[in-house]
Each structure stands twice: as structure tokens, then as C-alpha cells.
Amino acid sequence: MSAPIYRETYECGELDERIDQLWALLRACTLCPRECYVDRIKGERGYCKSDSQLMVSSVQPHFGEEEVLVGTYGSGTIFLTSCNLGCIYCQNYDISHLGQGRPMTDEELARSMLRLQDLGCHNINFVTPTHFTPQIVKALKIAIEGGLRVPLVYNCGGYESTRTLKLLDGIVDIYMPDLKYSDNEVAKKYSNAKDYVDVSRAAVKEMHRQVGDLTMNEQGIAVRGLLIRHLVLPHGLAGSETVFTFIATELSRESYVNIMAQYRPMYKACEHDELSRGITLREYQEALRSARKSGLYRGFED
16 A cells, blocks of 8 residues: 655655645634635634644544445544534534534654554544634644554535645645535525535535545555545535536546435524425435436445
8 A cells, every 4th residue: 555645745855844834824714715805823713712732632433434434443533613604404513613622732642643544544534624724734743743644534514725725736635525515605695605616616626536446455444535525415405416527527436435324403594494304215316327427436326
């Protein structure tokens, strides 16, 4: 198995420059598409309610992720506190909206990554990393010097700046974004992101340019590539058919797509009648049919 891509970037001396470039974005924060322009180094906070202090909710082997990430010993998940989206149905709202978590230094984060590797985890899976990208990459350098050698997963909501993503080229092995919607008005209403469709499509194109379609090792564990998640919403609100058509025609028919059926009304979802129930079997089956019709076939049930 080839070494994770970040080791090559470290060995050629490029990682230090990326760290400097990412930290510079915090001084008038433009890490994500909201471009709040607050000075997080000085303690100012923008939409994500985060300054320069890394906040982590949990560190643990996780067995509820995709099978290609979990394998035998689990995906080494590190849940970051807060988020750059405002999804009213977020199932992790205590972390993303309510700010559950604790401060962690770069050295502590690096040790956490190495501990997960020692436990046998097949990867280090950063959940909602967008607003803490500089801190993660800074800690990554320490972890590399400590012997980190498993793939890095960037597990995000899809609302990403292509400028920031380009600074992660040669650092992230596996991108795992959501593609939540195909209608900006829906995205604005339920995730407070009026340009989500355009932004997320540009982001996943950049991710695919960097890492390509998902590839696995001999044991069936993902080692590099793009893994897209799409959560089916009630009443077709996610616009699933259009999302799948975009993936198949503008990315690749070899794209690995997890079509998720686990929507349930959480947080403030019940304030909206159309989101106040789970999806039906028929709605899920219709999503699967539309995915197959578009030419996709990897990552979801036959």
C-alpha cells in the first residue's frame, strides 16, 4: 500500500508553507465561503462562532461510518465543534449548534491522531473540519513526525471554499463531502446557505480533481479518492435526482455515493411540517432508482 499523500508533501518541505498560508486566512477569515473577515487570531468570531482555539467534541474509533472506512478496527473519528452551516435538522446539533466540546492544543490533537492509529483505526476522519483547517494541518505535521501513516479523511458538509481546498491538495487522501441540495432556495431555508448548490458543486469538482474516484486496498478499505454522501429528505426536498445527474455527468459515473436513508426530525426540524417526519421506503427507493438511472452504481444498495 502506498503511503498517504501528506507524507510526500511533508517530505518535500511544502507542508510548512501550506500551514502558513492557511493561518494567514484566519486574520480576516475567508476559510469558508461565508468570508466573515473577522480576525480569529485576535479572538474575533464569525458565523462558525470559533476563534483560533481548536475545539474538539470527541475522539474515538467509529463503527457507524461507511464500510469502506470502518473495516475491522473502525474509522478514527475526531469530531470538531461548531460548523459553517446552519442545518435546522442537524443530527449532531449539540456539537454543531450548541458548541459541545473542549479546547485542544496542536500537540494534543497530534497525540489523539497517533492514539487512534495505535488502536488500529484505518484512517483519521475529521468530522466538520472546515473552520479548523489551519489547526488540523498544523497538528498533522506533529503527528507525521510522530509516525502517522494512515489516510486522512476530510468529512464535511460540502460548503467549502475552493481556495482553501487548493491548499489541501497533497494533504487530504479522502474527501467525504455532503451534496445536500439541488435548489439554492431550499438550501437557504434549511441550512442558511443561499449559494449552497453552486458552492458545493465547485467544491466537489476541486476535490475530485485532487483525489479522483475512490480507490480501495486489497482488504476493501478506502485509501484515496472522493466519497460523496447524499441524505434523502422527505417530499423530495433534497432534489436527489438532479444531484445524481450532476455527479454522473460532471464528475464521474465511477463516483462512490452513499445514499442515506437515516433522516429523522431533529433540532428545529419539527418547526417545519415538511421536515417533521422521516422518509418513506418509497422515497428512498425512488432515490436509488434515480441514481441508477443516471449511471451511478458505487456505494449504494443494488
